[in-house]
Amino acid sequence: MLTFAVSRLLRAGLTILFVMTFAFVVLRLSGDPALLIMSVDAPPEAIAAFRKAWGLERPLWEQYLAYVGHATTGDFGKSMRDGRPAIELVMERVPATLAITLPALALKIGIGIPAGIYAALHRNTFADRLTMAVSVAGFTMPSFVLALVLVLIFAVTLGWLPASGADSPIHAILPIVTLGTAGAAIMARFTRSAMLEVLGQPYIRAASAKGVTWPRVVARHALPNAAIPTVTIIGFMIGSLVAGAVVVETVFAWPGVGRLLVSAVANRDLSVVQAILMVIAAWMVSANLAVDLAYGWLDPRVRGASAGGH
Amino acid sequence: MAMRDSLPAVLPATGIAALARRIAGLPLGVSFAGLWLVAMVVIALGAEFMLPYSITAFDLKARLMPPVLFGGGIAHPLGTDELGRDVFSRLLLSIRMSLLIAFFGTLIATTLGTALGFLAAHFRGRLESVILMAIDFQASMPFMIIALSVLAFFGNCLPLFIALMGFHSWERYARISRGLTLAANEQGYAAAVRQLGAGPGRIYGLHILPNIASTLIVSMTLTFPEIILLESGLSFLGLGVQPPLTSLGNMVGYGREYITRAPWIMLAPAGVIVLTTLSISLLGDWLRDRLDPTLR
Amino acid sequence: MTALLKAVDLCRDYRVHTGRGLFAAKAILRAVDGVSFEIEAGRTLGLVGESGCGKSTTGKLALGLIAPTSGSVRYRGVAMPPTGSPPWRELRRKMQMVYQDPLGALDRRLPVGVQIMEPLVIHGTLLPNEHRERAAAVMEAVGLLPHQFDRYPHELSGGQRQRVVLARALMTEPNLLVCDEPISALDVSIQAQVVNLLLDLQDRLGIAYLFISHDLRVVRQVSHDVAVMYLGRIVEQGEAESLFAEPAHPYTRALVSAIPVTGGGSRRERLLLQGDPPSPVDVPTGCAFHPRCPFEVAQCRSERPKLEPLPGGHPGGRRVACHRVGEPAFRVAA
Numbered sequence: 001m002l003t004f005a006v007s008r009l010l011r012a013g014l015t016i017l018f019v020m021t022f023a024f025v026v027l028r029l030s031g032d033p034a035l036l037i038m039s040v041d042a043p044p045e046a047i048a049a050f051r052k053a054w055g056l057e058r059p060l061w062e063q064y065l066a067y068v069g070h071a072t073t074g075d076f077g078k079s080m081r082d083g084r085p086a087i088e089l090v091m092e093r094v095p096a097t098l099a100i101t102l103p104a105l106a107l108k109i110g111i112g113i114p115a116g117i118y119a120a121l122h123r124n125t126f127a128d129r130l131t132m133a134v135s136v137a138g139f140t141m142p143s144f145v146l147a148l149v150l151v152l153i154f155a156v157t158l159g160w161l162p163a164s165g166a167d168s169p170i171h172a173i174l175p176i177v178t179l180g181t182a183g184a185a186i187m188a189r190f191t192r193s194a195m196l197e198v199l200g201q202p203y204i205r206a207a208s209a210k211g212v213t214w215p216r217v218v219a220r221h222a223l224p225n226a227a228i229p230t231v232t233i234i235g236f237m238i239g240s241l242v243a244g245a246v247v248v249e250t251v252f253a254w255p256g257v258g259r260l261l262v263s264a265v266a267n268r269d270l271s272v273v274q275a276i277l278m279v280i281a282a283w284m285v286s287a288n289l290a291v292d293l294a295y296g297w298l299d300p301r302v303r304g305a306s307a308g309g310h
Numbered sequence: 311m312a313m314r315d316s317l318p319a320v321l322p323a324t325g326i327a328a329l330a331r332r333i334a335g336l337p338l339g340v341s342f343a344g345l346w347l348v349a350m351v352v353i354a355l356g357a358e359f360m361l362p363y364s365i366t367a368f369d370l371k372a373r374l375m376p377p378v379l380f381g382g383g384i385a386h387p388l389g390t391d392e393l394g395r396d397v398f399s400r401l402l403l404s405i406r407m408s409l410l411i412a413f414f415g416t417l418i419a420t421t422l423g424t425a426l427g428f429l430a431a432h433f434r435g436r437l438e439s440v441i442l443m444a445i446d447f448q449a450s451m452p453f454m455i456i457a458l459s460v461l462a463f464f465g466n467c468l469p470l471f472i473a474l475m476g477f478h479s480w481e482r483y484a485r486i487s488r489g490l491t492l493a494a495n496e497q498g499y500a501a502a503v504r505q506l507g508a509g510p511g512r513i514y515g516l517h518i519l520p521n522i523a524s525t526l527i528v529s530m531t532l533t534f535p536e537i538i539l540l541e542s543g544l545s546f547l548g549l550g551v552q553p554p555l556t557s558l559g560n561m562v563g564y565g566r567e568y569i570t571r572a573p574w575i576m577l578a579p580a581g582v583i584v585l586t587t588l589s590i591s592l593l594g595d596w597l598r599d600r601l602d603p604t605l606r
Numbered sequence: 607m608t609a610l611l612k613a614v615d616l617c618r619d620y621r622v623h624t625g626r627g628l629f630a631a632k633a634i635l636r637a638v639d640g641v642s643f644e645i646e647a648g649r650t651l652g653l654v655g656e657s658g659c660g661k662s663t664t665g666k667l668a669l670g671l672i673a674p675t676s677g678s679v680r681y682r683g684v685a686m687p688p689t690g691s692p693p694w695r696e697l698r699r700k701m702q703m704v705y706q707d708p709l710g711a712l713d714r715r716l717p718v719g720v721q722i723m724e725p726l727v728i729h730g731t732l733l734p735n736e737h738r739e740r741a742a743a744v745m746e747a748v749g750l751l752p753h754q755f756d757r758y759p760h761e762l763s764g765g766q767r768q769r770v771v772l773a774r775a776l777m778t779e780p781n782l783l784v785c786d787e788p789i790s791a792l793d794v795s796i797q798a799q800v801v802n803l804l805l806d807l808q809d810r811l812g813i814a815y816l817f818i819s820h821d822l823r824v825v826r827q828v829s830h831d832v833a834v835m836y837l838g839r840i841v842e843q844g845e846a847e848s849l850f851a852e853p854a855h856p857y858t859r860a861l862v863s864a865i866p867v868t869g870g871g872s873r874r875e876r877l878l879l880q881g882d883p884p885s886p887v888d889v890p891t892g893c894a895f896h897p898r899c900p901f902e903v904a905q906c907r908s909e910r911p912k913l914e915p916l917p918g919g920h921p922g923g924r925r926v927a928c929h930r931v932g933e934p935a936f937r938v939a940a
Contacts, residue, residue: 014443015446015447015450018443018447019447019451022447022456023459026459026460026463026464027463029463029464136588136591137584137588139591140535140539140584140587140588140591141584141587142539142542142543142546142559142580142583142584142587143543144542144543144546144559144562144563145562145580145583145584148562148566148569148576148580149580151569152569152573152577156569156570156573239450239452240452243452243454243455244452246454246455246458246547247543247546247547250547251566261455261458262458262547262549264462265458265459265461265462265549266548266549268462268463268465269462270462270463273458273459273462273463274459276455277455277459280451280452280455281451284450284451284452285450288450498710498711499710499711499712499713499714501671501711502703502705502711502712502771503713503724504671505669505671505698505702505703506698506702506724506725506728506774507695507696507697507698507699507725507728507729508695508724508728509695509728512728517713520715521713521714521715
């Protein structure tokens, strides 16, 4: 178990390094950073001074090492817009993002998993079909469409809820519902297929054949085994919480990391984009790591199987 | 032989009657999905011949006219925007743009991924490790974030944007083609053909590719709607297709400002997005059951 | 006269993970360990042994499908070119393979006729309009009917598929066929037909076979010479007649004694193998067979026996790798 954890930890570190390298390479490929950040008509002396300040005339590998060194300490430079350290700007937005994504996650799990289990246990009934139909809609409807439809109904037509802003907890309702609905649909579909697969296994038939009551079969044999693949999807959802909030935060003018990313991209505020990229990568990798470890704990077979090399 | 008769491709097509019978045999949802997609493709190919109005032609007397069944006139079946421009005309061009991007994006992802998968399986060793690492990386980062950072670094233009969409889900094809090629090399027909003295071109092009094509096609029905959603999401945020070009996501983003007074500007393209992605998913599910029982 | 194919001291290693994770210990699995043999034109060398003893790997090495870790293969005195290189591909015309699983070895998306003609297309032999004629001739030679040309692999029976694989292999008139368990996936009733076909083809076309099988009865029937493998090494080899009549190595004796005899009343030696073959990752010291050998002594545990001519003037170039084979008591003990 220890070597398993260590190898996963190393992999996580490698992925982070990969993201850093990706950002570095893309940054360099995109042209001369001096010209990119300063305006084209800036005086040559100013550009030379900028290069010196950022060490742009040093060899590339030195720049890379310096970059990685800075990035690991959370130093991504200052935002072009207001001159504050980029990482600070990002971190102060994190609570707002969590304020809508965490309740949405609870919604996904709280609705999606029971719905999926129910649909699997009542396969081919009306309830099952309905669950699946709703979940297909959840798959194919983009979040901005769902968001706008909800705005149209609850803000414009009914006037019950505010359409955008972050002035009160009420404002969080529509973003949370938007994020939660789509996620719950995916969760339900996934849980259902995981349950169905487990219910089709010989050991389930064996258990019911030897006289174990059905509720007990479900509780003792089916649910724990279906939990294993479900943990993966939950982990993935936790990992992509921030990424998933990009569109929704923008629609509802919610002051989170996602909206910051969109405006940073629109303004080409590269330090902020890089800081967000690293924060999301670190978040994603930690979530994956947690899932891998949970997997190892839930399913002893995995400890070897997935780490045994290709 | 019974086996042969069950292969639909072997049956001779006896005119329109046979075709009609076959279509009638399809599930209802699949038929609708097929019809909808045919309509979309026709629009994408012939949009300029169908435009009732130029999308720049504005008619200030007919501003924010509702669609035909909601009090508007037949002249503008889907209503007009705040400058009196025809929503229907704009919608046709948007459909073409979104489908074009999704089509080329899917094509690039499939080609790139399959090629990398073949390379990994052919050369093994270090090259394979590098490709596997790239696959892991791509799968572990949400592509939306990757796309946004690339757009931030490189700025935006249409060819770059299409190429970027092509990087979405290439790893799916790389995984599939690598896995199936390894299996084919390990015990099966590919090893046998290689042993006959065939070169890589023949092995991969004439034997492995046709054998894995059905799995790749089924995966394309997953990628295509994903790219539509991704493109429309980015365009909605104003970071995808740039004006004066227009796409479905663009239209929704733009119509959002008139959501209180003229929701049809936003609802028409939104409906097209949902119906199109839904249709492809339905068709894909159906294809998967028919072509590739091994894929869940 | 130089042999058609000569393999000298072939070794093939595989790296395997013994543990888990990034820092797992990697071990070397020596699948084939110092194997040498010769195949004369028009003759059959049978290669026998339990599954996992390295028979199939030896077959692939003989064809140059994989590169040996050390050792060499020579075809008509010329060294095997690197795998996949143009001269290597050219050489495929002269040496071909027949597989255990004919359905797996065929592309199920193409009619078998197209696949039978494929070697001609690959090597550019004959004019394209002659391909079909040649295919028809070869199909007839292996007992396939003309109308089966347009069939798909799944529409044929197992025996017919194996005939297709054989026909494809014969298209370029090879001198050597490596048959890797060619009949073990077939129904018993079909096995004899395919074996007879192989023998018949050898008579008519003068092809040499490397015939790999775990079935001693079949090997006995088709082979001129036999090599017995145990854990990657040849423990005994020689002319088939002599070897089956008087097996010398305890392992061969055990294998031969396990062949069921029909109708005979003659009392034969019964020698039962104990236990399973050890893991090829962890080959026993000395003679690899010693943990299962009833005649094992201290020397067997420490010193690896060499493959040496059998003492006592046997016919057929018999060679055996056993310390105790020269001792009189050894024979009686059975």
